[in-house]
Amino acid sequence: MKYEILKPEVNDGIAVVTISRPKALNALNTRFFQEMDDYIASVKNDSSIKVLVITGEGKAFVAGADIAEMVDKNGEEGSAFSRLGQATFRSLEKLNIPVIAAINGFALGGGLELTMACDFRTASTKAKFGQPEVNLGLIPGYAGTQRLPRLVGQGDALYLLMTADMIGADDALRIGLVQKVFEPEALMEETLKIAKNIASKGPNAVKLVKQVVRQGLGMDFDKGSELEAKNFGSLFGEGNEGKEGMAAFLEKRKPEWN
Numbered sequence: 001m002k003y004e005i006l007k008p009e010v011n012d013g014i015a016v017v018t019i020s021r022p023k024a025l026n027a028l029n030t031r032f033f034q035e036m037d038d039y040i041a042s043v044k045n046d047s048s049i050k051v052l053v054i055t056g057e058g059k060a061f062v063a064g065a066d067i068a069e070m071v072d073k074n075g076e077e078g079s080a081f082s083r084l085g086q087a088t089f090r091s092l093e094k095l096n097i098p099v100i101a102a103i104n105g106f107a108l109g110g111g112l113e114l115t116m117a118c119d120f121r122t123a124s125t126k127a128k129f130g131q132p133e134v135n136l137g138l139i140p141g142y143a144g145t146q147r148l149p150r151l152v153g154q155g156d157a158l159y160l161l162m163t164a165d166m167i168g169a170d171d172a173l174r175i176g177l178v179q180k181v182f183e184p185e186a187l188m189e190e191t192l193k194i195a196k197n198i199a200s201k202g203p204n205a206v207k208l209v210k211q212v213v214r215q216g217l218g219m220d221f222d223k224g225s226e227l228e229a230k231n232f233g234s235l236f237g238e239g240n241e242g243k244e245g246m247a248a249f250l251e252k253r254k255p256e257w258n
């Protein structure tokens, strides 16, 4: 598929995809979801990609779902547009590699929802965050009502959802909505350093961390702990990654991952 909105690149196993529709502050339309579905499938099929970074072009990361596309929809079409975005973000979340949102500017509505389907978030000091849907007489449609409270807790989530307040990077860091904040010109470089650091770790261990944490969140504690124990064991034994990592430590050398 030839992309009109996404600009993908890959360097040393780190994929970076830039959302580029700057005239509409990268607002998410049907075309975006078609391209993103195609892109996610291509990343899934490329075992050389170790980490994916998503960012936006210009002054926005993404300023939300495309209001111009939504305005004439009826109820049924509105629900369909919601499910379309939910499905894309769910498949992004289910990629087995780490996915980082590098938030360069406005991350509003559907834009913030996209960042929440990533594993963690870095942000520029200029980034702004919010769920402004109630300003439009709407609620979030891409699972923001579900991911935001799970991420930051019920109080901060309901505050953001009810007030539509736009918060800055410092507040986002304080409530745990983002994990690192950098000066605008350093955002990509620093995010790529984080991505490269992760890519240097045991690749199966990194994938299992994601899988066990994400699956475990939907389980009761004891079932989650058992899932951990099973997967912990899968890394042991001859030919497995943990064997090499532990042997390398004891032999005071760098591990060689397969």
Ligand code: CAA
Pocket (backbone or CB within 6 Å): 023, 024, 025, 027, 063, 064, 065, 066, 067, 068, 082, 085, 106, 108, 109, 110, 111, 113, 132, 133, 135, 136, 138, 139, 140, 141, 142, 144
């Ligand atoms: N959809 C469509 N177009 C958008 C857009 C959006 N979400 N956000 C911005 N744009 C367009 C503007 O209409 C404008 O287009 P024109 O130049 O053709 O007039 C262009 O992008 C630039 O925007 P502004 O002139 O408004 O830029 P600004 O710097 O003055 O303001 C802003 C920036 C505060 C982000 C403002 O654009 C804004 O409030 N945008 C809407 C944010 C929003 O409400 N997002 C939630 C959408 S609903 C949603 O996302 C629901 C869901 O979960 C599914």
